[in-house]
Amino acid sequence: MVEEGTLLWEPTPDVVREAKVTRFMEWLGRAGQDYHELWRWSVDEPAEFWTAVWDFFQVVGERGDGPVLSGAMPGARWFAGTTINYTANALRPRDPGHVAVIFRDESGERRTLTYGELREEVARVRAGLVRLGVGRGDRVAAYVPNIPEALIAFLATASLGAIWSSCSPDFGAPSVIDRFGQIEPKVLLAVDGYRYNGKVFDRVEVARKIAASLPGLRTTVWIPRLGTAPESTGTDAIRWAELRAEPGELAFEPVPFDHPLWVVYSSGTTGLPKPIVHGHGGIVLEHLKALSFHQDLGPEDVFFWYTTTGWMMWNYLIGGLLVGCTVLLYDGAASPVDSLWRIAAEEGVTYFGVGAPYLLASMKAGLKPEGLERLRGVGSTGSPLPPEGFQWVYDNVGRHIQLGSFSGGTDVCTGFVGAVPLLPIRAGVIPCRALGAKVEAFDPEGRPIVGEVGELVLTVPMPSMPVMFWNDPDGARYRESYFAEYLGVWRHGDWVKFRPDGGCVIYGRSDSTLNRGGVRMGTSEFYRVVERFDEIADSLVIDTGRLGQEGRLLLFVALAEGAELTPELVDRIRAALRTELSPRHVPDEIRVVPGIPRTLSGKKLEVPVRKILLGTPPEQAANRDALANPEVLDHFRP
Known part of the structure; x- marks a missing residue:
């Protein structure tokens, strides 16, 4: 196993000097500051920071004379009196001959648009x-x-x-x-x-x-x-x-500024999907900031993220037009497993984004992608990427790559935490909080903690927070979704641990925690151990315990082709979990299932499966139409 925190990449002086976030700091008159000082200013003075983002990128729009930020969460309002239009910014005058869009599909079709x-x-x-x-x-x-x-x-x-x-x-x-x-x-x-x-x-x-x-x-x-x-x-x-x-x-x-731009949706696995509305201005500013400062993208780049139109990463991908990128759209399957790497090589992709499972599948397949001379960045999101996934990228894709593991969500259509060209990359660690995102870990009493796992919260508003939920006139559903736990603080629903250096590790959803003998652990640590075995294609772990009662710890595994769950494999899995986690985290039972239920955007259904195991009928625990593989759900009946 790769030790979490192992140094894998450091920015060279040239990378730091040429980074777009460095140019921003020079423009601000903050040359010589480090990233953490810039981040602290961005969250301590959010109105000044987001005004600077508007001015630095020369956003197309009419600035009003109202306050940049008024009110507090959940009712914060941005750039009162301002008018803007997303498309005016995406299609601002540029070289008309520069390629804006490359399209590929699995049948071989290729189109371009300048x-x-x-x-x-x-x-x-x-x-x-x-x-x-x-x-x-x-x-x-x-x-x-x-x-x-x-x-x-x-x-x-x-x-x-x-x-x-x-x-x-x-x-x-x-x-x-x-x-x-x-x-x-x-x-x-x-x-x-x-x-x-x-x-x-x-x-x-x-x-x-x-x-x-x-x-x-x-x-x-x-x-x-x-x-x-x-x-x-x-x-x-x-x-x-x-x-x-x-x-x-x-x-x-x-x-x-806050006029509705689009409606995106929560997964809808356990109820009617939440219709999340984002505004023109918030998305323009957030995507300019994230794509330029954190991913260092500009007109010289070919930007790709493997996504569908049903996942917020499509909305994020097309944001590449805001910074003048060429965006690569792909329609089809990511199989064979090397297919996306081959397309990236053929199209000269400079930034290659995928869900973490694709990088892990590439690792398990023993791939060593070739022809990626132009590639300088790899993005990972959707689920936590374990240290071994980080190491595989540096061993097999390129030592020069800046690997950005990002975590955020549909709710804000961006990442709260991620990478930046100014900071090193360490195995299994997300390097920093994003600019303008005052992210913290809270203990159960609502106190910020460092070095311990806590609830991921946001204590200062961001412009790309939802302007509303559709059909939620009094905002009750919106407040219940994010602000019911802590007064005036956004609770996102993830477990996170911040390191003293500002980096962090995401441990999965906080509503699917493993709590064994008082030891609380996120599921990502469990999957890191189990899915390292070649025989295991996918896995799901469920703690059936209730408040005050310890339940059973059940591990479900989908086997790789040709593999069997032999007693010897069971012993090896149990031994690895005992050694690398704790004796408390050895499963009471390991079951083989034909597949692990996932949402259409690829997330594992931990909470609905837990409900099924506790007696809820599958048809009530999860909406089958919101699943990529609903046929496997019945295999989790108690």
């Missing part, structure tokens, strides 16, 4: 939406994969001051209706189908069912992918070619 071509396409689709009656405040929903049409339609929607929302076509009809039904879109964009892992999935009837269930829907716009899209039927249904048929003016509706 910034000039992207502006023209957005203008055409914008004009088409206007013909369909879409205007400021209307909702445009999209049941589409990660294709250029999705990006174009989003930018056109936002340019009008209309509100975007998307779901990936691997979502089933009930799951999509649960989401889009809450926001009542005027227009639905839908593909006729998609390809995944070599298979073809027709979605015409599913999309029709979705459309029929959306009150107030006027028009469905069909985007052909398989050649089965229905013909146009007038205003009720048209094709993409008709939507973009006529040239239009690329104009940008100025909207208030």
